[in-house]
Amino acid sequence: MSKYDAIIVGSGSNGISAAIRLQQKGLKTAIFEQASSPGGATRTQELTLPGFKHDVGSSILPLGLASPFLRNLPLKDHGLEWVYPEIAYSHPFIDGTAYACFKDLYQTAAQLGEDEKNYLKIFKPLMEDWEKLDPDLLAPLGIPQHPVPYLKFGLKALPSAHWLANRYFEDERSKMFFYGSAAHSTIPLTNLASASFGLVLTATAHRYNWPFPKGGAGNFTGAMLNYYRSLGGELHLNHQVNDLRDLPNALAYLFDLTPRQLLKINGLNFNSLYRKRMENYKYGAGVFKMDWALSEPVPFTSEKCRRSGTVHIGFSQAELERSEDLVHKGSVSDRPYVLMAQHSPFDATRAPEGKHTAWAYIHVPNGDPRDHTTILEDQIERAAPGFKDTILARSTKTTHQLEEFDPNLVGGDINGGLQDITQFFTRPIIKLSPYSTPDPRIYICSSSTPPGGGVHGMSGFHAAEKVLKDHFKDLV
Template sequence: MSKKYDAIIIGCGSNGIAAAIRLQQKGLKTAIFEQAAVPGGATKTKELTLPGFKHDVGSAIMPLGLASPFFRNLPLQQYGLEWVFPEVAYAHPFDDGTAYACYKDIQATAAQLGEDQDAYLNLINPLLENWDKLNEDLLGPLGIPDHPLQFMKFGLKALPSAKMIADKYFKNEKTKMFFYGSAAHSTLPLNTLISASFGLVLTTSAHKYNWPFPKGGAGNFFDALVQHYKSLGGEIYCDQLVNDIRDLPNAYSYLFDLTPKQLLKIKGLNFNSLYRKRLEAYKYGAGVFKMDWALSEPIPFTSEKCRKAATIHLGFSQKEIEESEKGIHDKKMTDTPYVLVAQHTPFDSTRAPEGKHTAWAYIHVPNGDTTDYTEIIENQIERAAPGFKDTILERSAMNTVALEQFDPNLVGGDINGGRQDITQLFTRPVAKISPYATPDPRVYICSSSTPPGGGVHGMCGFHAAQKALKDHFSELL
């Protein structure tokens, strides 16, 4: 290909497309080269079980898709994107048949918590009130924050472990479990520093935006991004596995939506030995074992609150959730793991044949684990929804190997592009002033292996694009 581009993006996941859109917005000529037949990374929708049942293969609920400072300002509704807002952002059922619901209304949420009502408001309300000041700093690289006082106050709550925050603020075990439900999205042991930050950010975003999902499937969100990118003049080439940067057209800059493991395999990069060693030392996090079901009816949750939520966190005691999330890093899986469940069809009938339903779930597992956890997951759902197994028409299961085959960025089943602990949250993939830049002045990393890490928010790609603009096209900033 003899064309000349200003920038080429390798990999078309949510961060690759975000980087490409940002550069194209500034008038640059860009192209994306994607190894898969269809763009989207892990944000795809397929019929995994039976004809007519649409399942999100990777991302299913997008709490940060609408909260993203970049994505939310794009005119994606012009390309058919519709957000679905369930009445309850997420719910957490308990063994006694009751549940707590996270409503968009923080007062309604806190009112369920009894003696912990005021503590919940004291913990979350300041973050909610200052979200617009904190959002861009939280979803970006480590640096001087635009609002240092508010950021410092957030940091005092975010730096501790989820267990420390839960035990400090809450008296009731149910409230602690409720907080653990969102904090455990970190895929970290809940006694690990900074694990609280995930619970705080995700809970606050639920009160600010709800936890919406795209009507018809997560793939529709990505289709809208692709259409918008093409409307700006961008080009996408699929089925293009890049092994050598010298095989790509000439460009001033190349942005790789790849994790370090894949990037190190690319030939022709001018990386010194020290940088290569640092990339080789990059740590990947836990994997996931993921399931989809075609159902004859909605999941029969005992609690009505769970039936009104698109996302349900399963874990039936504080100790059970703590041991589950610690065990995956010790390679000691429990029979009662923390389970993330998503149900779309009670709120979006377009995803299944009339009267039928779908469900989606995963658990955290050791990186690279190939054990079949089907029975364990279904047993956990059955505890909150007796009769669930009787509704199953067909199931699909993907272990860590299958997930990595589906999307090579999911190394060992790690959906966050690398471990997101205190050593790698802001300094991923290596500790340097700009984590997006590399020793090769043409080459940038824009994947979830850069700040702010995993999630469908596009901010890794946006910040990498900003760095490339500053280095090569500063007159456009």
């Protein structure tokens, strides 16, 4: 007899979400994690100096509220406290001004001058239809519950960010503002579907702001695990899985792993065709990330940037496009797109009194081993003169170091695989059920399945629903 109904391998947000969903249904589950601390990429550590708390991977978590599954969990009762920055994100310009994405749609649009009406033309319908779109935006490909609003969204989402920005905006600053959120896609801004990231992430800013957990993203993981344990779930750390026999017996096994790692595990009954297709899975660009302990807040020239939790840096439309294009040609721009976050102005628990923290990353070719400290800090200095003088200590993470921290970050890819049009809906392979495998016991619940990267837990939730349907029909 099986000791467990289901076993989950990996304790990232998707693995924990899968475990919670199955435990909620009354199943006996356990999570097995290879690291000494849980959370996958959602962990907080003192990387620089004592008392300075840094989110090593995932950090700003708007999808934690946008997720239909996570937002309904009683995480507040288990230790989670959200911090909402005054401004979700901003984009500074070379003249020292900036545009800010406020929660208020109209306040945001009012900054854009001649493009105010066009901004509202894009985002007002999206916000009005959000309740209808919400169930399908973070779900596998299928027939949407509300086809008409979804089709209207798709007509804007499937083109490139370049197309949408030039179709709707006249002023270059408006285009750069949209590019800032669209570049989270980690694909060239001229690629199909890159617009979808700008649309969805900006919509979440207007809907939820871009919040983060008080005290560190690791507290989000902690709250999830506290709730999971309250349901009777088990967590086992320092448990490396190289063979299915390394795990107790169970009816189903859910792996919060990317295809490359899954294929290394012995004892899985995969046929040669499935293995070959999984071996062809494509990983996306990596990131080079830096964390800083600071003597004072980041001295942005723009007051809007100082009031923002996240800041996107890139000083022309051409500069932003070139930065993301070069990455996919194996190079790095000397003026890269920078994604920067600052927690301590809004969360005093992140640093000793009077001190601050910040982090930033740039996109780099997958597996790039180089240290890009100089170009990253130089780009920030253009938006915040004197920034380098505030640095007390720094921590750098190359793509190799990120993968050592979390093996799911293959080559520094933080999205679990390339998120272009070829793998946007059909990850890890084209298949009616992306979560199941040829082995009826084995399921994938990582960000290498729909809906892809981000701390939303929906890959884990949908994988758990598939397990329930296949093995526990009486509980569905």
